[in-house]
Amino acid sequence: MGRHSENQTQLLKLSASQVPADSQQRAKQFVLNLQDEICTALEELDGKARFHEDCWQRAEGGQGRTRVIRDGRVFEQGGVNFSEVWGDSLPPAILAQRPEAAGHSFFVTGTSMVLHPRNPYVPTVHLNYRYFEAGPIWWFGGGADLTPYYPFAEDAIHFHQTLKGACDRSHPEYYPTFKRWCDEYFYLPHRQEQRGIGGIFFDYQDASSKLYVGCQPDSQAALYSQQVGTVSRSWEDIFAFVQSCGHAFLPAYLPIVQRRQEIEYSDRERQFQLYRRGRYVEFNLVYDRGTVFGLQTNGRAESILMSLPPLTRWEYGYQTQPGSPEAQLTEFFLQPQDWANGCLTQK
């Protein structure tokens, strides 16, 4: 009896660090359902445009379901993508982070979304959740972040507080770690600017109890989560966390659209929006891990680059007018802020 219960405990411990037999199917079903849930709500919100769907196959293994909305009442262009991809070997950039995956085939499934609204007062938003398996290892990654063109503190606070709520249901250290990680990831070194007001971002989340695998080793997120110490969790725990974050997207974003969608704007705001969209392009093409992964694995270019905005402009030497809303955006909102606590700190 004693021996039996000891075995049971060992089995439970073992299974806690292991992956269920139907892990790939459950992860895939979650991201497919999330794509559906988001597309349905966005169509209802837009009221004019519908998503156009393309299903595609990847010759080397895999398939996808790309959905694009354009010329809507709210959305000038946007896409919500689902894909599952498998192959013989992960690309070098990922193997450098996860050497245990070398020599193993891989499976990845995920959903990613970028929405470019027409009205400059409505922020651009991005979401991505993904699940990897490769030989002995597995992990979840993803997040959601907001890129406003005009500075509304209440929008930034609402977005962060909603995501924080979703994180806190799983572990109190998730939000503080993954908020910092998001600020560090969505950063343009050549502009010394954040891409937007952030949100949450994480990668390589598995049962190894380390939150910070894949951060820059000397980053704020890594230093913070090293202080936190170990965080005990299973595949089920992390999957529940990712689901919680995924389902938090609509309550985080829709109220912001509803508040801003009817505000009138002039050519000035439109031109600033087009100019700022250039930064989005610069980030995605120069730095974004998902874009680079997609291009390295011979992904479907149209689906990968669906994140790029419908219309963008670059202007040499552009400067905001001191004291203007545009200056407030770049000077305050595009520096990391403690939005969940409603605080603005001047740099």
Add this chain to the structure above:
Amino acid sequence: MGRHSENQTQLLKLSASQVPADSQQRAKQFVLNLQDEICTALEELDGKARFHEDCWQRAEGGQGRTRVIRDGRVFEQGGVNFSEVWGDSLPPAILAQRPEAAGHSFFVTGTSMVLHPRNPYVPTVHLNYRYFEAGPIWWFGGGADLTPYYPFAEDAIHFHQTLKGACDRSHPEYYPTFKRWCDEYFYLPHRQEQRGIGGIFFDYQDASSKLYVGCQPDSQAALYSQQVGTVSRSWEDIFAFVQSCGHAFLPAYLPIVQRRQEIEYSDRERQFQLYRRGRYVEFNLVYDRGTVFGLQTNGRAESILMSLPPLTRWEYGYQTQPGSPEAQLTEFFLQPQDWANGCLTQK
């Protein structure tokens, strides 16, 4: 007497593979003069807009003279940049090609130019010539290439024949090698398309007699130039060649502008131009060596990204109409062609 003349011969041989004492000054003066020559001619051609000049200093060592033209009669936006930069160490991507430069300080000077005309019938054009020194080694690099939006074979033929003439004055194998290299360099793997109709491109040209250093080892340019065998030349020879190419730019490009600048166009051509400009952005931010070098060496972002177009659009799943001029551009003109011989080969 015999011994003296033997010494002289040895000295001459030695100096032929060496760099003159005033190499940096002469290279710098050439690119400064080329910038002046081009800007003067472009202002005269445009007739409306003038170049705005910004002089800047690089904290880590160096300076530049950025000139930008915009809202002109011909040019919607364009820039001609001069810079000279020095520092303790070349970035890793260059050291991988030139390991002899490791542990040495470097000097580089160059001029680079991108012009984005307003009329979709006038091609975008790019030019860059640069000179590097690092410890025991030096080299020249650069080239010029044309990116039309509408297919005019006579423009492509004129551009290539003019550059070929400039190359042939130095060596008959330069054009065939550097034309192939250009086709291989200005290629977007994720689109399986050329950026434009090419021109010439070369890098790492020094007295080592190898034309192909810095090509992909299995590329057409490398295989072709390996067959050519050794090409004996000195610093002076290569400098003369680069000058010849630089001065060929205006005769290669201006007649094309003059032929196309007054052609009327509608929204259809404008929309296609904006769409194709997206490919220019994709190439420059994902693949371009100069852009990556600039961002890696903490260069002036505004000057580096001056190459990006004023207005650009992305459209998911765009397809040209079969048989249209737009289809002819992508199907024929954006595949490598033997333009200097006036031949179009279907892929």
